[in-house]
Amino acid sequence: MSNFRPIDRSTGFLLPPSVDEWLPERHLARFVVEVIDRLDLSSMTRAYRGSGSASYHPAMLLGLLVYGYATGVFSSRKIERATHDSVAFRFIAANSHPDHDTLASFRRRFLKDIERLFVEVLILAREMGLLKLGTVALDGTKIHANASRHSALSYEHANKLEAQLKQEVAELLALAEACDRADVPDGLSIPEELAIREDRLAKIGEAKRKIEVRAMERCTREQAGYEAKLAAREEKEKASGRRPPGKPPAPPATGPGPTDQVNLTDEESRIMPVSGGGFEQCYNAQAVVAADSLLVVAQDVVQDSNDKRQVAPMLKKLGALPEGLGKPESLLADNGYFSEANVNGCAAAGIAPLISLGREQHHPGWKKRFEEAGPAPGNATPMQAMAHRLATPEGKRLYALRKQIPEPVFGIIKSVMGFRQFSLRGLQKVKGEWHLVTLAWNVRRMFALMPA
DSSP: OOOOOOOOSSSOOOOOSSGGGSSOSSOHHHHHHHHHHTSOOHHHHHTSOOOSSOOOOHHHHHHHHHHHHHTTOOOHHHHHHHHHHOHHHHHHTTTOOOOHHHHHHHHHHTHHHHHHHHHHHHHHHHHTTOOOOSEEEEEEEEEEOSSOGGGEEEHHHHHHHHHHHHHHHHHHHHHHHOSOOTTSOTTOOHHHHHHHHHHHHHHHHHHHHHHHHHHHHHHHHHHHHHHHHHHHHHHHHHHHSSOOSSOOOOOOOSSOOTTOEEESSOTTOEEEEOTTSSEEEEEEEEEEEETTTOOEEEEEEESOSSOTTOHHHHHHHHHTSOGGGOOOSEEEEOGGGOOHHHHHHHHHTTOEEEEOSSOOOSSOOHHHHHOOOOOOOTTOOHHHHHHHHHHSHHHHHHHTTGGGTHHHHHHIIIIISOOOBOSSOSHHHHHHHHHHHHHHHHHHHHHHHSOO
């Protein structure tokens, strides 16, 4: 005799009369709604005309996006589907079902407001006793753009394609002018073929102009460094009375190189090296993470694959935070951020930097780990002070925290939340989406930090 539970899909039953009874008391969806209810959404609500059919309230649409990003649902179509399939999404949507066009347009329309709300969430975390700005760590991670690297067009290949298309246009024009039409293949429309090639030539010409503009901007940036190196070399020569060893610095290239390229899908993204080897079409996402809570307190998205120039912009963002959040005391960063200018910038901002002076060995000997730092130098420069602090036991202990502050945040965002590729295109839109991702992470992290 069987002992199975009966399967009955035809007997009707009543659901709980309130969506509030659909979820357990402690649930991330409830917390998302509570947080958003405490934010100032007046600028969003004022943006609606108030005429025509009734609109979905921004609080509900924002709640769906934040909960979606916090749980790995980024597509507006999947969020729309989840309002039918998921109890948590149904709870946030109050049993309504906004379509994907409404969700996608809301996300695009209010990206700047989401940047402001990111700071409001930090203030809320401070009020809840979850955020303390003491030690912070800065790091970056490459995130795929909404474009394929195979859609990139190099300057060298653009010139080859341009020459080929011009030759084909000349051949088609000569064929059109020929009196004998017997050589024209069946189905060939010369005007259509000419229009296709002229359109391609226009797009290739536009791509070449963009590459040339980038090359000019790069040359301008590199020229300042070149002149600084020349000046330093001349000072050394005057001080020593002889020519410094080594070759003099080479001037920057004035034109685009053969490998300079632009992506035809998202022209503001860049080819970047990624972990594990290889190159992909990416953006470089930056984040400053608080050590005590692992909350992201400042972030940005840049087009540089190198992190060397990102310290100053992130210090500016930290300085722009409300005074009520406090002020960071120490900034941890790996060797990719090291330069004397960055160390001096941290000191000028009143933040003690701990930036690695070089690549560290994976398994240093016990003697190196426990060697004495020696006395602190007198009248030390910011660079000397940081080098001495890194050699002290306290500095070593503090810098050792770097790997367990921002890297777990990036790991959870990519592997648990599943955010490995931007949905939007263009640098400004990508910046806004990264604000949404980090806001969703902060809300998720605040919920985890809340006492049961």
